[in-house]
Structure formats: structure tokens, C-alpha cells
Amino acid sequence: MSIEIANVSKRFGNFVALDDVSVSIPSGRLTALLGPSGGGKSTLLRIIAGLESADSGRVEIEGLDATNLPPQRRNVGFVFQHYAAFKHLSVWRNVAFGLEIRRRPKAEIRSRVEELLALVHLEQFADRLPSQLSGGQRQRMALARALAVQPTVLLLDEPFGALDAKVRKELREWLRRLHDEVHVTTVFVTHDQEEALEVADEIVVINEGRIEQIGSPDELYDRPANDFVMRFLGPVTQLGDRLVRPHDVQIQVGEGKEDPAEVTGRVTRVTRVGFEIRVEVTGNDQVVTVTLTRNEFLAMDLQVGTTVRVRIAPEVHAGTVAVDQAQLLAT
Amino acid sequence: MTSATLAPDRPAPRRTVRSGRRLTRASGLGLGVAMLWFSLLVLIPLTAVVVTASDGGWAEFWATVTNQQTLAAIELTVGTAFLVTLINIVMGTTIAWVLVRDDRFVGRRVLEVLIDIPFALPTIVAGLVLLSLYGPDSPLGVNIANTRVAVFFAFLFVTLPFVVRTVQPVLAELDREAEEAAASLGASRFTVFRRIILPSLTPAIAAGAALSFARGVSEYGSLVLLSGNLPMRTEVTSVRILSSIENDNLEGAAAVAAVLLVISFVVIVAVDVIQRRVVRRG
Amino acid sequence: MADRRTGTAVHNRPGPARHVLRLVVTVYLVLLVAWPVALVGRNAFGNGLTDLEGILNDPDVVHALRLTVTVAVTAVLINTVFGVGISLLLVRYDFPGKRLLNALLDVPLSVSPIVVGLALVLVYGGRSGWFGPTLESAGFQVIFATPGIVLATVFVALPLVIREVVPVLQEVGDEQEQAARSLGAGAVQTFLRITLPTIKWGVVYGVVLSLARSLGEFGAVKVVSGNVLGQTRTATLVVEEKYLNFDKGGAYATALLLTLVAVAAIIVVSVLRPKEPR
Incomplete structure (x- = not known):
């Protein structure tokens, strides 16, 4: 295991940011810390980097007790949401910074910086100032700067949070490919479940200072540990007392027989979002959302007012959870 | 000046608000050295003023402060500073308005420099400067030297930058969409100013006014050549303190100085409270 | 825009x-x-160049100008080091009494220069000051000597660097510093390589304003200097002296020199300011 967090707690005044958190982060993998804002994921990342100190608990990086090490002695690379570019230094000097601090020979610095600028496709911008770069370019520069010192672990704090949707999507694909090339242990914080599901090898879901679940994207999506993880990872609808994904609900036209798994109701609303059709069915005082592909929808010829019956697809029962009443009231 | 601290948070770099770090050993040592220096330079000397003022007991203090000549000086100083502050509130806001909003006015850059001159000019030179236009050799044919009007002009000159420089950045950061919304709802230009703009500027105007008042009350240098320092007529409080010092009456000087310090203190607290309110609204 | x-x-x-x-x-x-x-x-220039030449050839005036520059430069150095240090402490650290200290640092702006002089005399005066007699028996004279003039000048210009640097530090935040730390830079390296270049313009404005203020201080210096011709008389005191002794030409010439420095300072600041990288 590359990073070992044991019983870490952190408070800011009365606010509990982390409550006795323990987690192991595997070597060479891309791990996402996923959760809502204020849930403690950034604090955990900053504690790993040494930018924040834990009130109690232990942090180990590659077998070395780092709990009381200052950030400059941890050999971690950190990428900030707002890039933290050194505004008075050129792109080249930004990337060279960590190597200059370590007093590496000039020739080595030159070749390493050039190699990294090529890696992040910024060779032709070497002499520019950060203010002359776009947000995406600045973030790639920040990444090259963090990688230059060959860190034991690479930590990214909402790295694409300040970018617009399109650049963000490009950069996350690029990060995934980059990681497949460089293989440095990487931890990134995000509140975007799609980003985590798409990029990460492993996801740690953090909420209200506690870890809700750890697992691969598939495990989390298919077998959520609880109501919170289920809701946070994607759209949900409620059928009876079960939470289920709208695309895991089966719909059939006509009255049902006395099958306890089925609910009979009427279509009350149809919304088309591109290739996806959302059908709302009202029955037993409950509104159930079902998503269909366009072809499925056309084949069934559904209209508002059509009587239908809905049930949870039998093969996905593991992907549902019982509704947590407290959670329901809170939302 | 206070501009930057008064300006509401710029929207650009949104950061998570994090409290400062706890002191490390090195920064703690730095703070200690800084506090020692600040105490030796400012805190202990100012304490000495208050202690010396109270040395003779309350009765003596009161007698010194209510001495007819001293009282006349305090009245003149505070009264003139108050009047000048009122003028600064109106003129300072107007000047700030022209500097920020009248972007087609070519003279703006020159005006910017003119506004800072009273701040950078040595006060004794400020007196000489005013004397050259309003003194005995005035090309305008007026002579205000050695009158109360001279005190008024000197205060007006030295306090010029304060309201302008506190209002200007706030005005520049003001959300114009709110004004446009008000205009689209049928508000006249005057109504927009009174109902939308003025309320946002009030804390900055108040802070600038407080600074301008404090500066006026403590003014000395510009009056030396200009006002003649005539007892009961044009003598201001600082001059009164200086003559006590020159007569080797340090206790008397300290008593009057303590009055000025109290005024400064009230003003500083006022500015602090006002700025805090601005920050909260920002 | x-x-x-x-x-x-x-x-x-x-x-x-x-x-x-x-x-x-x-x-x-x-x-x-x-x-x-x-x-x-x-x-x-009412009498051509004679007045200007007159003061520049007067050894006492030249001495006063030299003293003024020495005092101002010393005061600015002290205030810059102190100002940058205290600004960092105020913006980057938490400590008890921070809010009070922040308010107290502005006190010199609203204290009458005469009161500043008086306060220093009460503590450092050679005859009856709190510390003065002790210092003087150790051979160190403060009041009526150059150290007193420096102290008075430092006092009145104290907040200027702080007021320029604090907002800049607040605006740039500490992310760049954290990034430097995570890349292996120690506290001193971080300050020299990252913090100082970032706040450079704030420090420059503070220094220019402090310099203008220090060169022009009059009231406080008048109280603590003793105004001894050729020894502790500064440029602003020369203006007063010349004017009161009916040498108006000399007074105006000296005032002109001081005015030029002040106006130059303002122009330097106003030219530099818009270039500040945001």
C-alpha cells in the first residue's frame, strides 16, 4: 500500500472535517476521493500533502511515517484547483522550480523540463507567462510542475473544477492516458461522480467527514453500500421501499396480475432528453421515473394517461437499497 | 490608503476561506521582535502621554484642558475639522464619481495626480503653497493669512485625498447591473443614485470622513506659516501643545495631547467598525 | 472593461x-x-536661478538636505522590513490579539505629529524621559539627535508599507506558497522566490509613499530634533526658518525641491500602478 491513513481526525473550530478516517490507497493506481462539497475530501488530501495537519491519527507514505513531516519533505506532487501558477515565472521556470530547489545540475533540469513540457504538450509555450495561457493549459503546466520532481505520490485537488465542461472532459481523458503512461500513485479529489467513475481505478466516497464506501467504479455503481452512495453516484427513483436506478425499472403496457413485485399506474409525464426518454408513472401514491431508449419508447407507444405496470428488473436486485428514512427527510 | 481593504471581495479568484496557520517557532519569534519594536516606538510613548497627563490628578488635568486659550484651540480645531469633513463628503464623493464613471473625460489622469499631492507634499510646504495663492502676494487679490479661513483652507488641502480614495475603489467595484435593473424598473437617474448607489457607498464615505476628520484634528505643519497661530483666534490644538512643550510644560502638553489621542482613538474604532460592516456585506 | x-x-x-x-x-x-x-x-524662480543656487551653496542647507535624505532612507528601510514582516504575520497567521494589533498599526496615521514628538520626548528625553536618562548615561542620545529624528520619522510613516502590502497578500492568497512548499521549498526559499516577487509592486508603492512622507515630516521632527543649525535641522525645518527670517526666495526654493520629490513620487506610483499584474 502506498498511502496509509490511520484514524485521522480534523476539526476547524466546531466543524468536524474528518472523523476518525482510516483508508489505504494502493500503489500505482488512480484513486478518486469523491463526495459533496464540505464533506472532508479536500482536507484529507491536504493532510496527505502536509498542507494541513491532522488533530490526531497517522499518515504513512510508502512505509515512511509522514505525520509530522513538513510538506517540503514529503516528496508529493500537489495540483491545486486554481492552478497556483507562479505568476511571475515563465512556464519553463514554473516546471523547473522543484528541480532548482533541489539543486539538480543545469543539464538535468533542462532535459527533464523539456521532457515534461512535451508530455503535457506545452513545448511551444515554454517562454510564456501563466497569464498568457488558457485555464486548461495552466492546469497542464501545474501537472508538469508537480511531476518534475518525481513525486512518490501525485495529489490533485479538484483539478478540473475551474474549467468549462468541454475542456474538463478532454483533460480527464488525457489524465487517464497520462496515468497509464507514468504510473505514479495518484489521488484526486472531485465532487463529480461522472469524473470519478470515468477516470478512477478506485473510488473512496467521503461524506460528512466519514468514509461511506471504498471500491472500484463498478462495485460502487452496482453494489452501493447505502442510500447515500446510491444517490450520489447517479439518478435514483423509488419503487415501494426500494431505491433503484431509473434504467433498471421495467415497464409494460396494461393492467398487471396480482404480482406483489409490480405496481400498476398511469403515465403522467413524458420528457425527451436527446436519445433518452423519461417516463413518470404515478401509482400507489408514488411517482416512479423510468428511463427508456427512444426505440423502446416508440415500440411501446406510450402516451400520457396510458395504464402501465412497473417492476424492478429481477437481475439488478443487488443494485437497489432500502430507503433510509432519515436521509429521505433530509433531502 | 484604505482603498484595498475597503473594496468588497473581487469575484475573480474564488478560494476556500481558510483560517490562518498557527504560529511556528520562527514566525512566533518574528512576532515577538515586531511587537517589541512596535511597543518601544508607538505603544510605550503613547502610554507615556496618557500617564503624564494623569500624573497631576483629574482636577489638574481638567483645569489644563478647560483653560480658556486651550478650549478655544480645541473648539477651533474640532469645529473646522468637522466643517471640512462635511465638504469632503460632498466634494470627495463627487470627485470619485467623476474619476470612476466619467470615462470620456480626458483630464482624469491629471486629476488623479492632483488628488495625491496633498498626501505626499510636506505639510510645511503645503502651507507655503496655499500662501502663494491666498496669501499677501495673492494673484487673486485675497489675503487670508492669519485668519480662521486660513485654518479652514489648510485642513481642506491636507484632507483632500481621504474620502476620494476610500470611495473610488468601492464605486469602481459596484455592480452596474443593479443600477440598470433599477433604471429598467422606471427609476430616474437621481433615484438610482439615492436608492441604489448611495447606500453601497455609505460605509466607504463614512470611513473616509472619519480619516479626514482625524487628519484635520491632528494637523500642524501646514498652519505654521499660514495661520499666524494667534491665541484665541487661529491657534489650533497642535500648536497649543507645541507651545507648552517649548515652555517646558510637558504635563500640560500631555494633558491636551491626551484629548487629541482620545479623539483619534474614537475615530480608529469607528473606522474599524465600519470596515467590518463593509466586509460582511461584501 | x-x-x-x-x-x-x-x-x-x-x-x-x-x-x-x-x-x-x-x-x-x-x-x-x-x-x-x-x-x-x-x-x-522669482529671482531667476539665484535662490536655487543660494540654497545649494549654503553649507547649512546642504547639510539639512543630506540629513533629511539619510533619515528618510533609514526610516524607509526600517519600515519596509517591519512592514513586510508584520503584513505576513497578519495575513498568514492566527494569533490572539491580531484584530487589536491590526487596528493599533493604523494609530500613527491619525496622531498629530506634535503628539508623536511629545510622546517620544516623554520616553526618550535625556532629562526626564522614562528611558532617556538610562540611555544617555550609556552614551546614547536619542532626543535632540539623529536617532530621535529617525524614530519620529519611522513613527509617522509606519502604516504605509503595511497598508499597501496587506491587500496584495490577501488577494494573491497562499496557494502559490503552498505549491512551492509541496515542491520542496523551505520557508526562506518560499519567501524569496515566491512571496517577495508576488508582492513586489505592493512593496514598491509602500516604499515610494513612505519615502515621500519621510522626506516631508515636519512637526514630529521639529519637537524631537532641537532644530540645531548644521546638526539636526532637516529640510522642512529649513523652509520654516527661511520663511520666518524673510528669506522667502530661499524658502520657496527649498520647498520646490521637496515638492518635486513629492510629485515625482506620486507620478512614479500612478505610472506603475496600472501595470500591476492581476
């Missing part, structure tokens, strides 16, 4: 009110500042 141009008719219709405002503001500033200041120039 863009939306300022496209602003509504409410602001951009140049109505009569706009011209009235321009006129009022311009006339006010010309009568209060521009014209009087220009007259100082004219009066200084």
Missing part, C-alpha cells in the same frame, strides 16, 4: 449634469491644489 463601454444610457448619455460635474471638480482641484502648487515653482 467591456461592459463598462456597453453600459446603459443611464450613464453614457453625456447630459448637462456631466459637464457641470466635470467643471465643478476641475475648478475645485485647480483652486485648491494645481494653481497654488504651480505658484511655488514660479516663486522659486
Whole structure:
């Protein structure tokens, strides 16, 4: 295991940011810390980097007790949401910074910086100032700067949070490919479940200072540990007392027989979002959302007012959870 | 000046608000050295003023402060500073308005420099400067030297930058969409100013006014050549303190100085409270 | 900038009110500042160059100018080191009494220079000051000597660097510093390589303003210096002395020198300021 967090707690005044958190982060993998804002994921990342100190608990990086090490002695690379570019230094000097601090020979610095600028496709911008770069370019520069010192672990704090949707999507694909090339242990914080599901090898879901679940994207999506993880990872609808994904609900036209798994109701609303059709069915005082592909929808010829019956697809029962009443009231 | 601290948070770099770090050993040592220096330079000397003022007991203090000549000086100083502050509130806001909003006015850059001159000019030179236009050799044919009007002009000159420089950045950061919304709802230009703009500027105007008042009350240098320092007529409080010092009456000087310090203190607290309110609204 | 141009008719219709405002503001500033200041120039050259030559050939005046520059530079150095240090502490650290200290640091701006002088005399005065007699028996004279002039000058210009640097530090935040730390830089390296270049312009403005203020301090220096000809008389004291001794030409010439420095300082600041990288 590359990073070992044991019983870490952190408070800011009365606010509990982390409550006795323990987690192991595997070597060479891309791990996402996923959760809502204020849930403690950034604090955990900053504690790993040494930018924040834990009130109690232990942090180990590659077998070395780092709990009381200052950030400059941890050999971690950190990428900030707002890039933290050194505004008075050129792109080249930004990337060279960590190597200059370590007093590496000039020739080595030159070749390493050039190699990294090529890696992040910024060779032709070497002499520019950060203010002359776009947000995406600045973030790639920040990444090259963090990688230059060959860190034991690479930590990214909402790295694409300040970018617009399109650049963000490009950069996350690029990060995934980059990681497949460089293989440095990487931890990134995000509140975007799609980003985590798409990029990460492993996801740690953090909420209200506690870890809700750890697992691969598939495990989390298919077998959520609880109501919170289920809701946070994607759209949900409620059928009876079960939470289920709208695309895991089966719909059939006509009255049902006395099958306890089925609910009979009427279509009350149809919304088309591109290739996806959302059908709302009202029955037993409950509104159930079902998503269909366009072809499925056309084949069934559904209209508002059509009587239908809905049930949870039998093969996905593991992907549902019982509704947590407290959670329901809170939302 | 206070501009930057008064300006509401710029929207650009949104950061998570994090409290400062706890002191490390090195920064703690730095703070200690800084506090020692600040105490030796400012805190202990100012304490000495208050202690010396109270040395003779309350009765003596009161007698010194209510001495007819001293009282006349305090009245003149505070009264003139108050009047000048009122003028600064109106003129300072107007000047700030022209500097920020009248972007087609070519003279703006020159005006910017003119506004800072009273701040950078040595006060004794400020007196000489005013004397050259309003003194005995005035090309305008007026002579205000050695009158109360001279005190008024000197205060007006030295306090010029304060309201302008506190209002200007706030005005520049003001959300114009709110004004446009008000205009689209049928508000006249005057109504927009009174109902939308003025309320946002009030804390900055108040802070600038407080600074301008404090500066006026403590003014000395510009009056030396200009006002003649005539007892009961044009003598201001600082001059009164200086003559006590020159007569080797340090206790008397300290008593009057303590009055000025109290005024400064009230003003500083006022500015602090006002700025805090601005920050909260920002 | 863009939306300022496209602003509504409410602001951009140049109505009569706009011209009235321009006129009022311009006339006010010309009568209060521009014209009087220009007259100082004219009066200084009233007798051609003789007055200027006169003061520059007067050893006492030259001594006063030299003393003024020495004192101002010393005071600015002290205030810069102190100001940058205390700004970092105020912005980057938490400690008890921070809010009070923040307010107290502005005190010198609103204290009468005469009171500043008096306060220093009460503590460092050789005869009856709190510390003065002890210092003097150790051979260190403060009041009526150069150290006193320096102290008074440092006192009055104390907040200027802080007021320029604190907002810059707040605005840039500490992310760049954290990034430097995570890349292996220690505290000193971080300060020299990252913090200082970032706040450079704030420090420069603070230094320029402090320098102008320090060169021009009058009241506080008058109290603590003793005003001894050729020893502790500074440039501003020369102006007063010359004027009161009916050497108006000399007074105006000296005032002109001081005015030029002040105006140059303002112009330097106003030229540099818009270039500040945001």
C-alpha cells in the first residue's frame, strides 16, 4: 500500500472535517476521493500533502511515517484547483522550480523540463507567462510542475473544477492516458461522480467527514453500500421501499396480475432528453421515473394517461437499497 | 490608503476561506521582535502621554484642558475639522464619481495626480503653497493669512485625498447591473443614485470622513506659516501643545495631547467598525 | 472593461449634469491644489536661478538636505522590513490579539505629529524621559539627535508599507506558497522566490509613499530634533526658518525641491500602478 491513513481526525473550530478516517490507497493506481462539497475530501488530501495537519491519527507514505513531516519533505506532487501558477515565472521556470530547489545540475533540469513540457504538450509555450495561457493549459503546466520532481505520490485537488465542461472532459481523458503512461500513485479529489467513475481505478466516497464506501467504479455503481452512495453516484427513483436506478425499472403496457413485485399506474409525464426518454408513472401514491431508449419508447407507444405496470428488473436486485428514512427527510 | 481593504471581495479568484496557520517557532519569534519594536516606538510613548497627563490628578488635568486659550484651540480645531469633513463628503464623493464613471473625460489622469499631492507634499510646504495663492502676494487679490479661513483652507488641502480614495475603489467595484435593473424598473437617474448607489457607498464615505476628520484634528505643519497661530483666534490644538512643550510644560502638553489621542482613538474604532460592516456585506 | 463601454444610457448619455460635474471638480482641484502648487515653482524662480543656487551653496542647507535624505532612507528601510514582516504575520497567521494589533498599526496615521514628538520626548528625553536618562548615561542620545529624528520619522510613516502590502497578500492568497512548499521549498526559499516577487509592486508603492512622507515630516521632527543649525535641522525645518527670517526666495526654493520629490513620487506610483499584474 502506498498511502496509509490511520484514524485521522480534523476539526476547524466546531466543524468536524474528518472523523476518525482510516483508508489505504494502493500503489500505482488512480484513486478518486469523491463526495459533496464540505464533506472532508479536500482536507484529507491536504493532510496527505502536509498542507494541513491532522488533530490526531497517522499518515504513512510508502512505509515512511509522514505525520509530522513538513510538506517540503514529503516528496508529493500537489495540483491545486486554481492552478497556483507562479505568476511571475515563465512556464519553463514554473516546471523547473522543484528541480532548482533541489539543486539538480543545469543539464538535468533542462532535459527533464523539456521532457515534461512535451508530455503535457506545452513545448511551444515554454517562454510564456501563466497569464498568457488558457485555464486548461495552466492546469497542464501545474501537472508538469508537480511531476518534475518525481513525486512518490501525485495529489490533485479538484483539478478540473475551474474549467468549462468541454475542456474538463478532454483533460480527464488525457489524465487517464497520462496515468497509464507514468504510473505514479495518484489521488484526486472531485465532487463529480461522472469524473470519478470515468477516470478512477478506485473510488473512496467521503461524506460528512466519514468514509461511506471504498471500491472500484463498478462495485460502487452496482453494489452501493447505502442510500447515500446510491444517490450520489447517479439518478435514483423509488419503487415501494426500494431505491433503484431509473434504467433498471421495467415497464409494460396494461393492467398487471396480482404480482406483489409490480405496481400498476398511469403515465403522467413524458420528457425527451436527446436519445433518452423519461417516463413518470404515478401509482400507489408514488411517482416512479423510468428511463427508456427512444426505440423502446416508440415500440411501446406510450402516451400520457396510458395504464402501465412497473417492476424492478429481477437481475439488478443487488443494485437497489432500502430507503433510509432519515436521509429521505433530509433531502 | 484604505482603498484595498475597503473594496468588497473581487469575484475573480474564488478560494476556500481558510483560517490562518498557527504560529511556528520562527514566525512566533518574528512576532515577538515586531511587537517589541512596535511597543518601544508607538505603544510605550503613547502610554507615556496618557500617564503624564494623569500624573497631576483629574482636577489638574481638567483645569489644563478647560483653560480658556486651550478650549478655544480645541473648539477651533474640532469645529473646522468637522466643517471640512462635511465638504469632503460632498466634494470627495463627487470627485470619485467623476474619476470612476466619467470615462470620456480626458483630464482624469491629471486629476488623479492632483488628488495625491496633498498626501505626499510636506505639510510645511503645503502651507507655503496655499500662501502663494491666498496669501499677501495673492494673484487673486485675497489675503487670508492669519485668519480662521486660513485654518479652514489648510485642513481642506491636507484632507483632500481621504474620502476620494476610500470611495473610488468601492464605486469602481459596484455592480452596474443593479443600477440598470433599477433604471429598467422606471427609476430616474437621481433615484438610482439615492436608492441604489448611495447606500453601497455609505460605509466607504463614512470611513473616509472619519480619516479626514482625524487628519484635520491632528494637523500642524501646514498652519505654521499660514495661520499666524494667534491665541484665541487661529491657534489650533497642535500648536497649543507645541507651545507648552517649548515652555517646558510637558504635563500640560500631555494633558491636551491626551484629548487629541482620545479623539483619534474614537475615530480608529469607528473606522474599524465600519470596515467590518463593509466586509460582511461584501 | 467591456461592459463598462456597453453600459446603459443611464450613464453614457453625456447630459448637462456631466459637464457641470466635470467643471465643478476641475475648478475645485485647480483652486485648491494645481494653481497654488504651480505658484511655488514660479516663486522659486522669482529671482531667476539665484535662490536655487543660494540654497545649494549654503553649507547649512546642504547639510539639512543630506540629513533629511539619510533619515528618510533609514526610516524607509526600517519600515519596509517591519512592514513586510508584520503584513505576513497578519495575513498568514492566527494569533490572539491580531484584530487589536491590526487596528493599533493604523494609530500613527491619525496622531498629530506634535503628539508623536511629545510622546517620544516623554520616553526618550535625556532629562526626564522614562528611558532617556538610562540611555544617555550609556552614551546614547536619542532626543535632540539623529536617532530621535529617525524614530519620529519611522513613527509617522509606519502604516504605509503595511497598508499597501496587506491587500496584495490577501488577494494573491497562499496557494502559490503552498505549491512551492509541496515542491520542496523551505520557508526562506518560499519567501524569496515566491512571496517577495508576488508582492513586489505592493512593496514598491509602500516604499515610494513612505519615502515621500519621510522626506516631508515636519512637526514630529521639529519637537524631537532641537532644530540645531548644521546638526539636526532637516529640510522642512529649513523652509520654516527661511520663511520666518524673510528669506522667502530661499524658502520657496527649498520647498520646490521637496515638492518635486513629492510629485515625482506620486507620478512614479500612478505610472506603475496600472501595470500591476492581476
